[in-house]
Amino acid sequence: MPPGWPRRLAVATITIGLMMSVLSNSMTNLALPYIAQDLAITAESSIWIVNATQIAMIVSLLPIAALADIVGYRHVYRFGLVLFSLASIGCALAPSLSWLLVGRTLQGLGSAAVMSVQPALVRAIYPRAQLGRGLGFNTTVVATSLAAGPSVGAALLSIAPWPYLFFVYVPFGIVSFGLAERFLPRTSHTHRPFDWTSAVLSGLTFGLLIFGIDGLAHGHHRLQILAELAAAAVLGTVFVRRQLRLAHPMMPVDIFKRPVFALSISASTCTFTAQGLAFVSLPFFFHTVLGRDATSTGLLLTAWPLALACIAPIAGRLADRHHAGLLGAIGLSSMTLGLLLTALLPENPSSPDIMWRLVLCGAGFGIFASPNNRLMMNAVPRDRSGSAGGIIATARTLGQTMGAALVAVVFGAFDFSGGGAPEAARAAIWLACGFAATALVVGSLRLRH
Numbered sequence: 120m121p122p123g124w125p126r127r128l129a130v131a132t133i134t135i136g137l138m139m140s141v142l143s144n145s146m147t148n149l150a151l152p153y154i155a156q157d158l159a160i161t162a163e164s165s166i167w168i169v170n171a172t173q174i175a176m177i178v179s180l181l182p183i184a185a186l187a188d189i190v191g192y193r194h195v196y197r198f199g200l201v202l203f204s205l206a207s208i209g210c211a212l213a214p215s216l217s218w219l220l221v222g223r224t225l226q227g228l229g230s231a232a233v234m235s236v237q238p239a240l241v242r243a244i245y246p247r248a249q250l251g252r253g254l255g256f257n258t259t260v261v262a263t264s265l266a267a268g269p270s271v272g273a274a275l276l277s278i279a280p281w282p283y284l285f286f287v288y289v290p291f292g293i294v295s296f297g298l299a300e301r302f303l304p305r306t307s308h309t310h311r312p313f314d315w316t317s318a319v320l321s322g323l324t325f326g327l328l329i330f331g332i333d334g335l336a337h338g339h340h341r342l343q344i345l346a347e348l349a350a351a352a353v354l355g356t357v358f359v360r361r362q363l364r365l366a367h368p369m370m371p372v373d374i375f376k377r378p379v380f381a382l383s384i385s386a387s388t389c390t391f392t393a394q395g396l397a398f399v400s401l402p403f404f405f406h407t408v409l410g411r412d413a414t415s416t417g418l419l420l421t422a423w424p425l426a427l428a429c430i431a432p433i434a435g436r437l438a439d440r441h442h443a444g445l446l447g448a449i450g451l452s453s454m455t456l457g458l459l460l461t462a463l464l465p466e467n468p469s470s471p472d473i474m475w476r477l478v479l480c481g482a483g484f485g486i487f488a489s490p491n492n493r494l495m496m497n498a499v500p501r502d503r504s505g506s507a508g509g510i511i512a513t514a515r516t517l518g519q520t521m522g523a524a525l526v527a528v529v530f531g532a533f534d535f536s537g538g539g540a541p542e543a544a545r546a547a548i549w550l551a552c553g554f555a556a557t558a559l560v561v562g563s564l565r566l567r568h
Contacts, residue, residue: 171220171223187235259432390484
């Protein structure tokens with residue numbers, strides 16, 4: 120795509136779509152108490168308002184990404200914008216929990232359509248020599264949205280009721296759709312039928328896996344958890360074997376035979392698991408171990424995403440000139456060290472003493488993420504960009520879900536509510552450090568290739 124305003128406006132539309140998808144979760148989390156009170160539902164039931172979107176996303180990411188390879192990334196992206204915007208109106212007007220869950224599920228499907236084709240669209244917009252720059256900018260958008268989500272949500276809730284947290288996406292969706300219609304590049308696509316059998320197998324596999332992980336987090340019966348995880352393993356095996364027989368698989372298993380891609384996606388999953396562990400456990404750590412209040416905790420936590428947002432564009436530019444394995448090793452070393460030093464914090468640290476450790480974590484994650492995504496996208500042919508993007512998005516979502524679930528498992532093991540809160544919070548940080556270190560080892564193996 121030629122440089123200038125057409126490229127800038129094409130980047131603008133995918134930026135708006137990405138921000139909408141990320142903000143929808145962080146802002147909704149903040150509004151759960153208000154929604155529960157207004158709809159007269161329990162706090163436990165309100166959690167499904169978040170889970171519905173998460174499950175819809177992970178179930179549909181691979182099928183939608185495969186569909187994008189068939190019909191074109193531009194069409195799938197625009198469909199995702201329309202569905203997300205209409206679902207947002209439905210959420211805002213929902214008179215009951217059931218209607219709200221339907222709207223949130225449709226929002227999740229819209230987010231999956233928007234996010235699964237993001238890497239492929241970036242690849243189509245930027246020349247190969249600037250791909251790292253484009254992916255780095257995407258990482259910055261995600262980090263900035265994560266950092267701004269709670270503040271934006273709190274500001275909206277201070278002047279308007281919770282339905283406006285959903286109405287606010289509609290004008291952005293309209294603007295993004297208009298820009299997409301005019302400026303997104305028309306990419307080539309393959310002509311083949313959509314594989315409905317693989318779509319069902321993929322959805323059931325990841326759906327049951329998420330239910331099993333969620334069961335660990337919420338203390339479901341062990342037999343139920345084992346049954347869900349076992350069924351996910353069986354269906355996943357059938358799904359993978361089917362992919363190996365197909366000329367055009369929904370999940371291109373053959374690209375995992377390329378060591379660079381397999382190592383990169385494994386490191387990515389471990390890194391997002393570490394980040395998920397940290398993001399969920401750090402508020403408890405600051406409150407129970409360090410005695411900080413909610414306002415102070417919120418300010419401290421912004422150090423991570425803000426550092427990520429600052430470093431990601433630089434890392435993206437470096438990725439266009441230097442080996443991703445080297446940059447990843449530097450970034451994951453920084454992230455692991457930051458988590459290690461956070462777990463070893465003394466009893467009464469100052470705020471700067473806490474924040475520079477989180478800056479190490481966020482900057483390290485940023486140095487790793489953009490080069491890693493660039494390496495994975497360049498490891499696959501262009502006609503499989505959609506499928507590769509779906510795998511990348513699935514790894515991210517699965518890692519974040521596993522991280523959040525593992526926090527609940529650790530808290531249960533240490534009897535969080537029964538007096539073991541300080542030990543549980545610190546143990547979760549140590550576990551995050553372990554996953555980051557694992558990602559460092561796995562990612563460093565790419566230096567051989």
